[in-house]
Each structure stands twice: as C-alpha cells, then as structure tokens.
Amino acid sequence: xxxxxxxxxxxxxxxxxxxxxxxxxxxxxxxxxxxxxxxxxxxxxxxxxxxxxxxxxxxxxxxxxxxxxxxxxxxxxxxxxxxxxxxxxxxxxxxxxxxxxxxxxxxxx
Numbered sequence: 001x002x003x004x005x006x007x008x009x010x011x012x013x014x015x016x017x018x019x020x021x022x023x024x025x026x027x028x029x030x031x032x033x034x035x036x037x038x039x040x041x042x043x044x045x046x047x048x049x050x051x052x053x054x055x056x057x058x059x060x061x062x063x064x065x066x067x068x069x070x071x072x073x074x075x076x077x078x079x080x081x082x083x084x085x086x087x088x089x090x091x092x093x094x095x096x097x098x099x100x101x102x103x104x105x106x107x108x109x
Contacts, residue, residue, distance in 0.1 A: 008022040019081040022055055026075035033069045040064050049097060053078040053086035 014021060033064040035041055041061050048056040055076040061069045079092070 014080075014092060014096055018054055018090065020078055020086075020092065021081075022076040022078050023076050025077045027072070028074075029070055029072035031070045033063060033067050034061060035061070035069050041069060051089060052087050053093070055093075 041063060044060045044062075045059045048057055048058055055078075056073065057074045058071070059074075060071050063069050078090055080086060
C-alpha cells in the first residue's frame with residue numbers, strides 16, 4: 001500500500017488531457033467519535049491500486065487528541081468524454097501508476 005501523495009494535484013490535469021473523468025460512484029463512512037466545529041482534524045488518504053478502470057481511496061479522520069473519528073473509502077470509475085464507463089484500465093492510468101510508483105508524482109512507499 002502506498003500513500004496517495006496529493007492524488008488530485010497530479011491526476012486531474014493528466015486525466016483531462018486524456019479526455020477522461022473519474023467521478024465518485026461509491027462512498028462509505030464509518031463514524032466512531034464526533035468532531036466539534038472548532039476542532040482541527042487530520043485526514044489521511046491512501047490510494048489502493050487495483051487493476052481495472054477505477055481508483056480506490058481509503059480515508060482516516062483523527063481528532064486533535066489523536067482519537068479516530070471516522071474511516072471510509074471512495075471508489076471512482078473512469079468514464080470517457082461522453083460519459084460512457086470504461087471497462088478496461090485506460091492507458092493513462094497505467095502511465096500515471098508507473099510514474100507515481102517511481103516517485104515522480106509525489107507517491108511514496
């Protein structure tokens with residue numbers, strides 16, 4: 001598993017140039033402890049690479065005192081510029097994965 005390293009910062013422009021989008025199609029959250037409006041939290045996201053035309057990200061939200069407030073995940077599916085879902089992994093995703101694993105896009109082991 002690798003740290004997602006600011007996925008949106010590098011992925012969105014690359015996917016736009018390829019005329020692709022990756023909308024969220026699934027979102028799940030498990031709540032454990034409330035967060036007050038004035039409280040600062042730390043949100044950690046980890047991209048979980050899997051084969052196919054999708055992006056999986058897992059999240060953890062920790063309160064100021066370190067307590068776990070919530071966990072969750074999102075699933076994003078690739079679509080073309082006409083909104084048609086891709087059934088196979090787009091070439092641009094594989095290219096991004098290779099660059100990210102090589103540390104070129106902010107990824108880390």
